[in-house]
Amino acid sequence: MPSNDLKYTLLYHGGVPGRGEFIRLLLEASSTPYTDPANAGDPSPVYASCKPECTGIDGNPPAFSPPMLKVAGAGKDGKDLILTQTSNILLYLSKTLGFNGDDEVDAYYVNALTLTALDLNNEVHDTHHPVGTTLYYEDQKEEALRAAGNFREMRIPKFCSLFERTLKGNEGKGKGKYMVGKSLSYADTTVWQVLNGLKFAFPKEMKAREGDYPLLFGTFYPSVEGEKGIKEYLGSERRLKYGMGIFRDYPELDRQ
Amino acid sequence: MPSNDLKYTLLYHGGVPGRGEFIRLLLEASSTPYTDPANAGDPSPVYASCKPECTGIDGNPPAFSPPMLKVAGAGKDGKDLILTQTSNILLYLSKTLGFNGDDEVDAYYVNALTLTALDLNNEVHDTHHPVGTTLYYEDQKEEALRAAGNFREMRIPKFCSLFERTLKGNEGKGKGKYMVGKSLSYADTTVWQVLNGLKFAFPKEMKAREGDYPLLFGTFYPSVEGEKGIKEYLGSERRLKYGMGIFRDYPELDRQ
Numbered sequence: 324m325p326s327n328d329l330k331y332t333l334l335y336h337g338g339v340p341g342r343g344e345f346i347r348l349l350l351e352a353s354s355t356p357y358t359d360p361a362n363a364g365d366p367s368p369v370y371a372s373c374k375p376e377c378t379g380i381d382g383n384p385p386a387f388s389p390p391m392l393k394v395a396g397a398g399k400d401g402k403d404l405i406l407t408q409t410s411n412i413l414l415y416l417s418k419t420l421g422f423n424g425d426d427e428v429d430a431y432y433v434n435a436l437t438l439t440a441l442d443l444n445n446e447v448h449d450t451h452h453p454v455g456t457t458l459y460y461e462d463q464k465e466e467a468l469r470a471a472g473n474f475r476e477m478r479i480p481k482f483c484s485l486f487e488r489t490l491k492g493n494e495g496k497g498k499g500k501y502m503v504g505k506s507l508s509y510a511d512t513t514v515w516q517v518l519n520g521l522k523f524a525f526p527k528e529m530k531a532r533e534g535d536y537p538l539l540f541g542t543f544y545p546s547v548e549g550e551k552g553i554k555e556y557l558g559s560e561r562r563l564k565y566g567m568g569i570f571r572d573y574p575e576l577d578r579q
Numbered sequence: 580m581p582s583n584d585l586k587y588t589l590l591y592h593g594g595v596p597g598r599g600e601f602i603r604l605l606l607e608a609s610s611t612p613y614t615d616p617a618n619a620g621d622p623s624p625v626y627a628s629c630k631p632e633c634t635g636i637d638g639n640p641p642a643f644s645p646p647m648l649k650v651a652g653a654g655k656d657g658k659d660l661i662l663t664q665t666s667n668i669l670l671y672l673s674k675t676l677g678f679n680g681d682d683e684v685d686a687y688y689v690n691a692l693t694l695t696a697l698d699l700n701n702e703v704h705d706t707h708h709p710v711g712t713t714l715y716y717e718d719q720k721e722e723a724l725r726a727a728g729n730f731r732e733m734r735i736p737k738f739c740s741l742f743e744r745t746l747k748g749n750e751g752k753g754k755g756k757y758m759v760g761k762s763l764s765y766a767d768t769t770v771w772q773v774l775n776g777l778k779f780a781f782p783k784e785m786k787a788r789e790g791d792y793p794l795l796f797g798t799f800y801p802s803v804e805g806e807k808g809i810k811e812y813l814g815s816e817r818r819l820k821y822g823m824g825i826f827r828d829y830p831e832l833d834r835q
Contacts, residue, residue, distance in 0.1 A: 375740060379748035384688055384759070387695050387741050399684060408691040410666070415687055428655060431671055432640055435664040439643050445701070453709045453722065455729030466709065466722045473711030484631060485643050492635035503640070 329356050331416075334369040334391040334405075337361030339568035340516075342409050343390045345441070348512035349413055351556035353420040362563070368393075372405055380405060392416070410437050413509045422512075425496075425504035432503045436489065436510035440517050443482045447517070447524065448569045450474045450576060460573070471576035475528045479521070483536045486514055490538040499542035507550050515547040520570035528578040585612050587672075590625040590647040590661075593617030595824035596772075598665050599646045601697070604768035605669055607812035609676040618819070624649075628661055636661060648672070666693050669765045678768075681752075681760035688759045692745065692766035696773050699738045703773070703780065704825045706730045706832055716829070727832035731784045735777070739792045742770055746794040755798035763806050771803040776826035784834040 331350065335343030338361075350357050360368050372379065372386040379385050382399035384407075391405055392412040398404035406412050414434055417423035423430040448456075453470040454463040489502050496505045503510055518539075522529045533540040547553060556562055565571070587606065591599030594617075606613050616624045628635065628642040635641050637658035647661050648668040654660035662668050670690055673679035679686040704712075709726040710719040745758050752761045759766055774795075778785045789796040803809060812818055821827070 376744075378744045384692065384748055385741060385744045387698075387738070397684075404684060404687075406687055406691060408694040411687055411691045411694060414670075414690070428653075428660060431660075431662055431667055434670070435662060435667040436640065438664040438667060442643075449705065449709075453705075454725045455733065457729060457733045463725075466725070469710045469719075469722070473713060477711060477713045482643075485641060488632075488634045489640045492640055 329358050330395050330397075331355065331357040332368070332393040332395075333357055333359045334393060335359070335361060335389045336369065336568075337366050338563065339566050340520075340563045340570075341390075341568045342441075342444070344516050344563075345409050345437075345509075345513050346390055346392060346412050346416070347561070348516055348553065348556070349416055349420065349422060349509045351561075352507060352509075352512055352550060352552040353422060354552050355416075355420060359561075362561075409441055410434060413437060413513070417509060422507060422509045424508050425506075429504045429508075433508045433510040436502055437513045439482070439485065440510070440513045443478070444517050444520070444569060446474060446478055447520065451571055451573060460571075467573075467576060475525060475578060479525070479528065479532060480535070483532065483539060486543075487536040487539045490543055494538070499538040500546040502543075507547070511543070511547050512553065515544060515553075518544060520565065523565050524570040524572070525577045531578060585614050586651050586653075587611065587613040588624070588649040588651075589613055589615045590649060591615070591617060591645045592625065592824075593622050594819065595822050596776075596819050596826075597646075597824045598697075598700070600772050600819075601665050601693075601765075601769050602646055602648060602668050602672070603817070604772055604809065604812070605672055605676065605678060605765045607817075608763060608765075608768055608806060608808040609678060610808050611672075611676060615817075618817075665697055666690060669693060669769070673765060678763060678765045680764050681762075685760045685764075689764045689766040692758055693769045695738070695741065696766070696769045699734070700773050700776070700825060702730060702734055703776065707827055707829060716827075723829075723832060731781060731834060735781070735784065735788060736791070739788065739795060742799075743792040743795045746799055750794070755794040756802040758799075763803070767799070767803050768809065771800060771809075774800060776821065779821050780826040780828070781833045787834060 333343055333346055335341060369389055373388055377385045381402035383405040386407045390409055391407050394404040406415055423433045450471040451460050451467050452463065453466045460467065490497065490499050493502060501507060501511055502514065589599055589602055591597060625645055629644055633641045638655035639661040642663045646665055647663050650660040662671055679689045706727040707716050707723050708719065709722045746753065746755050749758060757763060757767055758770065
């Protein structure tokens with residue numbers, strides 16, 4: 324799908340799904356072409372606006388960290404727009420691509436649910452880096468064991484319960500397949516991605532808990548996975564494997 | 580300012596500024612009346628849609644946690660709208676109240692910068708709760724000392740540098756007083772609130788670093804504090820003191 328003169332460029336680290344994946348899933352669900360330079364062999368454009376001396380490029384503010392989305396010609400004075408923050412990028416894309424519910428109110432529900440799923444995603448990251456992102460896992464392993472235990476016992480059920488009840492409250496329209504309204508939204512793809520990552524990072528814990536959330540794991544999860552653009556994408560080479568990103572294969576942090 | 584039949588109800592824990600404060604600051608900057616039931620003696624409305632069995636109220640999805648904003652009559656079928664997630668609430672309010680930059684592109688910059696300041700806010704919380712929010716500080720104090728050291732040395736400068744460079748990049752329009760465009764936005768009030776909290780929680784650390792960011796602490800910070808609605812609010816009884824919320828007086832976590 325990626326080619327060279329496309330409107331959308333996803334600026335994210337190469338080699339891991341990471342936070343870029345939430346944006347990829349919306350682009351792929353809507354069959355929107357995009358370039359992904361770090362995964363096409365040249366990560367340098369990703370870091371230009373994150374440099375510690377950068378005051379912004381083409382009238383855009385400087386970036387804290389990837390992901391960013393570059394939109395050709397959509398910025399100030401016809402220059403390129405560079406947007407930061409995952410949910411902000413999804414919000415922007417949804418104004419053109421849709422996937423944000425049935426009406427204006429739904430669009431706020433979709434944004435809120437996406438932010439909640441991204442909070443969960445951050446909490447997963449903090450299970451293996453509770454002391455700080457700038458230290459190695461090995462240097463905070465003891466803290467990580469405690470943090471992961473707390474996360475598995477208290478936070479996974481709290482988030483899964485919210486998602487299950489959101490599906491239940493919208494069951495009349497969404498049939499258990501959609502969190503908001505009558506069709507796929509980027510809240511669905513975002514929640515799905517976090518659940519997919521949790522199943523990878525905490526396979527025993529998730530296996531033990533899935534039965535408690537029948538709509539979430541029985542209906543919603545397989546349904547999102549089977550949506551046209553998503554199914555095709557997941558079967559393609561563009562879908563990256565988990566590695567040393569947010570979701571990691573550390574069996575010691577899983578249920579024992 | 581609060582009265583009983585107002586359009587906007589802020590649903591947040593009583594007694595601490597917390598994440599509710601970001602919403603209060605936008606309402607106060609725009610002199611918008613609102614009710615704040617938990618701080619008016621009745622916290623029960625705050626928790627109705629967060630209950631572990633709730634599938635949503637009046638067609639709104641269930642909430643993960645406060646803050647929420649209730650908007651009378653603005654939801655589905657003329658019912659009350661209940662919105663969750665701080666940045667989502669600010670985004671919604673800005674469509675009516677403004678304070679979101681000079682144009683449509685600016686509105687995305689404002690949202691992104693707000694999200695970045697809220698990320699910093701979360702990281703502050705994690706300095707005293709690195710293992711988990713469900714445990715007492717005293718039960719994770721050792722981890723907190725390590726996490727706070729890392730936060731002070733690596734994260735405070737990284738975020739402050741981004742804010743300084745954002746002001747620099749927008750200096751032509753914002754004169755160092757505004758992060759985006761030519762006037763006050765909710766990105767400014769959000770960044771200001773986090774800096775205000777950091778000065779409370781890490782007074783020695785912030786004192787030692789302020790000189791490195793002349794626009795941020797020399798121009799921006801006092802300017803936001805002096806904006807009409809904000810100045811009035813900060814001098815009122817509605818402005819709550821920091822306590823056992825995000826920003827805490829734990830001298831052992833500050834620079835020694």
